[in-house]
Amino acid sequence: MPESIWFRDDARRVRRPRLSRERIVEAAVALLDAEGVNGFSMRALAARLRAGTMSLYEYVKSKEDVLDLALDEVIGEIDTEEHGAWRQTIVHQLTQSRQVMRRHPWMAALTGTRPLLGPNALARSRLFYSALAAAGLSGPALTAAVGALTYYVNGYVAAENTWWATVRTPDADAEIRERVARFLEDNATELSRHAHVDDGDFDRHFLLGLDIILDGIEARLPG
Amino acid sequence: MPESIWFRDDARRVRRPRLSRERIVEAAVALLDAEGVNGFSMRALAARLRAGTMSLYEYVKSKEDVLDLALDEVIGEIDTEEHGAWRQTIVHQLTQSRQVMRRHPWMAALTGTRPLLGPNALARSRLFYSALAAAGLSGPALTAAVGALTYYVNGYVAAENTWWATVRTPDADAEIRERVARFLEDNATELSRHAHVDDGDFDRHFLLGLDIILDGIEARLPG
DNA sequence: CCCTCTTCCGTGCACTGTACGGAAAACCGT
C-alpha cells in the first residue's frame, strides 16, 4: 500500500535536474536587466539560482555562452506582426526592436561585438529580409537596405540608452544634469539646440530618421 | 668652470616626469590595437610603459578614464577634409571614419556604451553637423539625418569587423570557415546569397547603403 | 637642513572566470 503511486514521490525520482539551460538563461536575462552587463558574473548568476557556481558549467561552456544565449533569448521578444503595406511592416518591426532594446539596455553592449547567429536572431533577420523583398528589393540593394535600417536602429537605441544612463545617473542629481546640459550647450550648439528632453522627442526623432532611410529605399524600388 | 652650463646636466634637473597622460594614452591605443579590449588591463598597460601599475593612477582616475581618452584619441585620426559638393564631403568623412574604425577594431565595443564627449569627438560631430547644414538641412531633420548616417557607419563597421574576426579566427582554419559558410547558407538564404567575400564587397556595400540614406536626405532638402 | 609637493609604486583586498577532481544521486543490468 505505501508503494502505491499516490504515496510514492515519483516526482523526486524522475530525472529532474534542478538546473537547466533554460533556467540559466532566464536568470541571466533577469540579472542583466537588474545589474547590467558589468554587474553580471557567474557567481552572481549562480547565487540567483541558489546553486554552486561551477554547476552552471554543466550546461554552458563559458560566460560568453551565457551572454550569447541571453542575447538571443531577448531578441526572441521582438514582435514581428505583418501589416498591410511593406513600409508599415518595417516600421512596426523596428519600433518593436527599439522597445525590446529599451527593456534590456545591456543588449547594445553585446550586439556590437559578436555575430548574431542564434535561432531567434536568424528568424528575425529572415523576416526582415522578406519584408523588404516583398517591397520589391533584391540583390545588393536588398542587403544594403537591411543594413542601413538595422544599423540605424541599433545605433539609435544605443545612443538613447546611453543618454538616459548619463542623465539619470543618481549622483548629485540636478547638479550633474545641469553640468551636462551646460556642457552640451557650450560644445555642440547645433546638437543641443534640438536636444532631446523627454521620451516623446526620442520617439519622434527615431521615426524621422527611419522615414529618411525609408524614403531612400523607396526611391530605389523598381517600377 | 665645472658649473658652466655646458657641464651641468640641466635636462636631468628639469621637472620631467617619466609618465604623462599623453604617453599613457598613446600606449593604451597601441595595447588596444595589439590585444583588443579584452586583452587590455592596467597591469599590461603599465608593463608596456615600464612603470608600476599604480603609477598610472597619478594621471587617470580609473581604467574607464583611459578607455575614454584612448577612444577620443583615435577619433582624432578621422580626416575631415572639405570637398566641393556636400554629398562628397559627407561620403569622404564617413569613409574616413570607417577606415579609422577598421584600424582600431576595439572602437566599436566602446562607442556603443559610452557618451562621446571628448574634444575630438565633439569636433568631428560639429564638422559633420555643419556639412549637412550647408546642404540646407536644419532643425529636427538635421538631427535625424546626422543620426541616420553616423549610426549606419558605426553599425556597419562593427558588423564588418565582427565578420572578419569570425572568419579569420585562426582555429581549425578551413574547417571553421567551411562550417560558418554552410551555416549561413542553410540559415539565412537571402543573406548569404549576397554575402561578402572580400574587401571589395564590403566597400561597395558600404557605399551603397550610404547612398540610400543620402538619397533619402536629398529628397528632404528645401528647394 | 628641513619642509612640502610631486612622482612613483609595493602590498593587499575583494572580486573575476574557470580547470580539476571528488561527492552524491539516479539510472540500469543482473
Add this chain to the structure above:
DNA sequence: ACGGTTTTCCGTACAGTGCACGGAAGAGGG
C-alpha cells in the same frame, strides 16, 4: 537488492583583475 555507470552538483584552487592605501624617493623652496 546490489554493483557499476552516468549524470548532476559543487568546493577548492589558481591566475588574473581594478584599484585603495600608505610609504619611499626625489625635487624645490625657505
